[in-house]
């Protein structure tokens with residue numbers, strides 16, 4: 001099939017590459033010339049495991065091409081997938097301006113009957129709105145069919161999640177269009193759910209809000225565990241054995257970040273307010289998450305007495321491991337709170353420092369290794385659970401610190417191994433602290 005993908009961000013690029021991988025002829029369009037040039041050179045503009053290999057493979061096979069020209073791309077496509085961003089507006093609702101611009105670009109350049117697939121996460125009713133926008137501006141007399149096809153990939157495992165998705169949601173009022181989109185995805189051998197457009201749109205928000213709520217729930221439990229002396233890791237494990245609960249997304253820590261959960265929960269809350277349907281559970285999900293992102297700073301303040309003049313090492317900046325994405329990363333709030341309190345912050349991330357500089361700025365120092373960050377530090381924060389941090393030689397790392405204090409915001413370090421590094425103070429989230437005063441002999 002001939003497919004055009006609008007937007008080569010995390011979703012558009014992963015989708016385009018995977019559709020090429022299963023044999024389709026894919027052309028990806030972006031308005032960002034630099035991105036397209038990078039892609040044409042066979043390089044990925046984002047850090048996403050496995051993506052570059054498939055980019056090179058499918059580009060070389062001639063199934064995957066890149067352009068900034070909507071006119072050129074749409075001349076060659078029967079299926080057009082929209083994967084442009086839908087960021088958060090100031091009032092919490094989804095900002096549809098990129099989609100509106102995309103609709104204009106499509107309307108001006110579509111020259112043949114097409115199926116327009118909306119993969120961007122959009123509030124209920126947006127597909128209908130887009131269709132009206134498109135039809136109202138069409139330059140050529142063509143037939144347009146719409147399909148809502150929300151995306152569920154996670155950053156850091158985008159390719160695997162696309163090739164081995166749990167499900168593919170196809171929302172359309174046109175059985176023919178729905179059949180063609182199923183045909184497009186058929187080689188993936190993934191379960192389909194066919195539904196109406198509005199339900200498809202809602203499935204995406206409901207899924208993200210549910211997962212975010214699960215995280216806030218376990219974080220609420222974690223805070224209680226700290227107060228009563230229980231261990232949230234065991235509590236989550238014990239809960240997860242119950243098939244009705246499941247163990248996924250019960251990892252306590254410093255809260256959820258990223259380009260999706262924060263904005264999507266707020267957008268759903270906005271919809272509920274717009275409809276006059278109370279949904280205060282979502283407000284609590286957000287409130288707990290806001291509190292959680294400030295947790296480490298509060299703990300450090302309590303332990304160190306004051307932040308002024310203290311040196312803090314931050315390990316990890318991206319919102320999760322295996323990505324360089326800094327959108328809504330907890331590290332942003334943490335870095336600003338620490339520096340506002342007068343602390344000197346030195347940070348290390350395996351891949352996200354470049355993007356972090358653009359977001360956090362030069363108020364903190366970026367270095368090239370965990371050891372450099374830890375040198376002379378009064379405390380070390382684990383902010384992102386990169387595997388590299390688990391493998392660190394902690395005895396040697398603690399030796400270069402001024403005070404041997406670790407706040408683990410992701411409960412990712414091996415407690416037993418840390419106990420061997422005595423003296424040490426180790427503060428995880430929702431679990432008893434490990435405080436070893438004496439030097440091990």
Ligand SMILES: NC(=O)c1ccc[n+]([C@@H]2O[C@H](COP(=O)([O-])OP(=O)(O)OC[C@H]3O[C@@H](n4cnc5c(N)ncnc54)[C@H](O)[C@@H]3O)[C@@H](O)[C@H]2O)c1
Nearest residue numbers: 007008009010011030031032083084085086102120121151
């Ligand atoms: N990032 C994720 O993990 C993820 C997962 C599932 C769903 N989503 C949803 O998918 C959508 C895209 O997210 P993303 O993270 O890939 O966004 P992104 O910001 O990484 O990428 C969007 C791309 O679209 C391009 N673009 C904007 N307007 C355009 C136009 N008119 N024509 C061509 N290109 C245009 C931008 O230049 C950018 O490169 C959002 O609605 C998001 O909520 C994201």
Ligand SMILES: O=c1ccn([C@@H]2O[C@H](COP(=O)(O)OP(=O)(O)O[C@H]3O[C@H](CO)[C@@H](O)[C@H](O)[C@H]3O)[C@@H](O)[C@H]2O)c(=O)[nH]1
Nearest residue numbers: 151152153154155215249250251255256257258260319320
């Ligand atoms: O038990 C957990 C699981 C995740 N997180 C945090 O939650 C955030 C999101 O993590 P994850 O869901 O793994 O990454 P995303 O790439 O943001 O993916 C989510 O958002 C995407 C965009 O909508 C959806 O497509 C995915 O299905 C959904 O998982 C990150 O900050 C994680 O650290 C936790 O704190 N505890």
